[in-house]
Amino acid sequence: EVAKKVVFEAAQDALPGFEIGHAKNSRTTHLNCYDPTKEGKKSPVVYVDCPGFEDTNGHEADVATSVMLSKVAAQCRTLRFVILISYVSLLEDRGGAMRSVLKLIRSFSRNFVEEKESFMFLFTHTNEIQGIPDSVEGAVVSVRDEIVRIIDGTTDQETLGVLKIIEKSLRKRYPFANVFLPLRTDARKLLEMIHKYLTPVQGSHLANNCGLTQSSRLTLSGELQHLLQLLRFELHSEKPEMERVLKLLKSFHCIERYIVIEDVVNIAEEVRNQISIF
Known part of the structure; x- marks a missing residue:
């Protein structure tokens, strides 16, 4: 059952060019980059936001996004991936959309099992479903329960491997899977965890492989x-x-x-x- 929806906007320090869609309308139509050095900050990292796969912009946007990601990977020395997944996608089509996206994400890496610590999975919008606890800890339990349910119905071994890695990270509270709640998550701490725990991986594989859902x-x-x-x-x-x-x-x-x-x-x-x- 859907709970009352709360919309969050950046009250200050919003990044120019980064528009946030609401309801069923995604506003991210192409890759956006944020380079801290352009604001005089010392940073070797450039942040890239891309449209979501299986999003509301259609298959054309998915294909274009895949091509653009390959081009970005070709220009980068190393990559780290932060994947945002709506909790609702765990419930739709018996987890079919989730499996499709995870299979695509696995193709970003030459060997996902060996390079799994280059990926972080953040589950969002848990606050839109009634019955999900309002705390990060409680929401993590609910997400893990759904992941276990999807694992039970998954036969594809590649996708199954990714699901098990996510489930283990949620269960043992490893930093590679978590829940993102705007009013509960410390964004600065999250950013520190990304820099501290995610291992940079070479982008050559993604640069030469245009994966599609x-x-x-x-x-x-x-x-x-x-x-x-x-x-x-x-x-x-x-x-x-x-x-x-x-x-x-x-x-x-x-x-x-x-x-x-x-x-x-x-x-x-x-x-x-x-x-x-x-």
């Missing part, structure tokens, strides 16, 4: 098949519209360049075959 991958694959059919139609027509052909080829080239997954590689090969027999 399963639903976004299916959407992209369907759209690519549609574009391929349009290209075939033009190439096999009596009077192909070359301007349209070039536009389609430009789209394929852009996707092939930035999204290196099997579906894209296969489509790109088929496009080359179609052009060779044109």
